Amino acid sequence: MTTGRFPIHRPRRNRRDEFTRRLVAENRLSVDDLIWPVFVIEGRDQETEVSAMPGVRRVSIDRLARHVEPAMELGIPALALFPVTPVDIRDERGSESGNPENLICRAARLLKQEFPALGLIGDVALDPYTSHGHDGLLENGYVVNDASVEALVTQALNQARAGIDILAPSDMMDGRVGAMRTALDAEGFVDTRLMSYAAKYASAFYGPFRDALGSGGLLKGDKKTYQMDPANSDEALREVELDLLEGADMVMVKPGMPYLDIIRRVRERFSVPTFAYQVSGEYSMIMAAVRNGWLDHRGAMMESLLGFKRAGADGILTYFAIEAARALRS
Ligand code: PBG
Numbered sequence: 001m002t003t004g005r006f007p008i009h010r011p012r013r014n015r016r017d018e019f020t021r022r023l024v025a026e027n028r029l030s031v032d033d034l035i036w037p038v039f040v041i042e043g044r045d046q047e048t049e050v051s052a053m054p055g056v057r058r059v060s061i062d063r064l065a066r067h068v069e070p071a072m073e074l075g076i077p078a079l080a081l082f083p084v085t086p087v088d089i090r091d092e093r094g095s096e097s098g099n100p101e102n103l104i105c106r107a108a109r110l111l112k113q114e115f116p117a118l119g120l121i122g123d124v125a126l127d128p129y130t131s132h133g134h135d136g137l138l139e140n141g142y143v144v145n146d147a148s149v150e151a152l153v154t155q156a157l158n159q160a161r162a163g164i165d166i167l168a169p170s171d172m173m174d175g176r177v178g179a180m181r182t183a184l185d186a187e188g189f190v191d192t193r194l195m196s197y198a199a200k201y202a203s204a205f206y207g208p209f210r211d212a213l214g215s216g217g218l219l220k221g222d223k224k225t226y227q228m229d230p231a232n233s234d235e236a237l238r239e240v241e242l243d244l245l246e247g248a249d250m251v252m253v254k255p256g257m258p259y260l261d262i263i264r265r266v267r268e269r270f271s272v273p274t275f276a277y278q279v280s281g282e283y284s285m286i287m288a289a290v291r292n293g294w295l296d297h298r299g300a301m302m303e304s305l306l307g308f309k310r311a312g313a314d315g316i317l318t319y320f321a322i323e324a325a326r327a328l329r330s
Contacts, residue, residue, distance in 0.1 A: 026310075027306060027310045029305050030328065031074060031075045031325045031328055032075075033305075033315045033316055034077070034316060034321040034325055035077070035316065035317040035321065036076055036078075036080070036321035037079070037080040037082060037317055038067070038079050038082065039056070039058040039059070039082050039084055040060070040061055040064055040081060040103060041058045041059065041060050042060065042084075042086055042103060043061075043062075044062050045062065045063065046059070047059050050212040052207070052208035052211055052284050053208050053212065053283055054284075054287045054291055055287065055319075055323075058084055061103065061110065064110060065111065065114045065115075068111060068114075070322055071321070071325075072115050072117075074326065075325070076325055077118075078119030078121055078165075079120060080121040080122075080123060080168065080317055081104055081107055081123070081164075082128070082213065083107065084103070084128065084212070085103060085128045090130055090131045090218075092130065092137075092138070093130070093137060094129030094151060096129045097128075097158070098154045098158050099158070100158055104164075105159065105162035106162075108122065108162040109162055109163055119165050119166060120164050120166070121165070121167075121168050122164035122167055123168050124152055124159065124168060124170065124176075125152070126148070126171065127213070127215050128215060130218075133210070133220065134219070134220070134223070135148075135170065135171040135223065136173055138220075141220075141221075142225065143223075143225055145173050145174055148171065148173045148176075149173050149174075149175055149179050152173065152179075153179050153180055153183045156169070156183065157183055157189075160184055160187070161187075166192070166193040166249075167192060167193070167195070168194075168196070169197060170200060170254075171197075172223075172227050173226065174242075177194055177246035177248050178247060181247035193249045193250065195249065195250040195275065196248040196250075196251055197252045198236075198240040198253070198266075199251075199252075199259070199262055200252075200253075201227055201229070201254065202223050202224045202227035202229065202230065203279070204281065205255045205258070205280065206279055207280070207281055207284075208280035208283070208284045209281075212280065230258070233261065233262060233265065236253070236262045237265060237266065240269075240270060241270070244270060250273040250274070251273070252275040253275070253277070255277060255279040256276040256277055256279065256282055256308060257278065257304060259276075261311075263308065263312050264311045264312050266312075267312030268312065273315075274312060274314055275314060275316065276308040276317070277317040278318040278319070282304070283318070283320065286304060297323075298327055301320045301323060301327070302324065302327060
């Protein structure tokens with residue numbers, strides 16, 4: 001609309017200066033929104049870079065406390081721990097997941113002792129422990145549901161006993177959230193939280209993570225019989241609803257950037273704590289472009305994270321957590 005030569009409305013006025021831009025900003029990223037995924041390996045004095053994830057390292061458990069210290073200093077609320085199980089102890093049934101002395105349990109006890117205030121999230125799924133790389137148990141080439149849930153409950157209890165605060169089932173078996181809640185309560189772990197990977201898609205963007213864990217080469221087939229079809233959106237709402245009815249305290253959508261519409265729908269429909277996982281492949285894409293000089297590191301990183309907030313996420317699991325927290329501080 002104009003009067004004579006001049007528009008009445010000038011949205012650019014509020015963009016004119018830094019101070020008004022700050023005043024009218026609708027969304028803000030804070031360190032409180034960040035969860036840092038950390039890969040831990042066996043051995044001593046080991047640090048190996050994940051080749052497809054420049055800047056991301058797997059660190060041996062003796063170096064874990066030092067590796068994690070910056071997260072404490074920067075005020076990052078929680079870590080998501082991912083153990084890289086030595087390949088020679090992986091088996092058909094993922095038995096190592098129930099061992100109270102396994103890598104994630106030792107890591108959890110150590111970190112709880114060193115940094116009691118740091119939240120610990122434990123991924124619950126069988127893929128770091130199975131010789132076939134699937135998140136559940138295989139029978140005649142098919143990942144069976146109910147027997148997998150039993151194994152996952154055993155794994156969940158094992159992690160809770162080691163001090164994991166938030167269990168994050170990432171397996172997509174039906175009924176696992178309810179089964180875990182019941183088993184946790186029966187053992188007195190009434191305050192152990194469940195953050196379910198409620199809408200987890202069968203995505204191509206997990207590739208670098210599977211390399212980080214060493215499960216990619218082992219994987220027989222794909223995960224399409226349990227992870228969701230990227231074509232679906234209403235189905236994500238049903239998955240979230242079921243997990244909430246079964247007792248999930250927080251829900252997650254994964255991957256992140258290609259699924260911002262799902263985050264928005266989940267947040268609007270359920271108004272519960274909703275998290276986004278900016279997965280390995282998303283990190284790799286940005287970093288590949290950064291390494292080529294095609295994208296600005298800080299700009300692309302912060303914009304990608306703010307996008308999750310704008311879509312309605314309460315928090316983000318991101319391999320950028322440390323760098324983003326530093327950028328927010330400066
Ligand atoms: C395991 C699990 C995966 C990721 C988190 N937990 C991989 C998969 O489902 O194959 C992916 C994380 C990432 O790509 O950063 N169930």
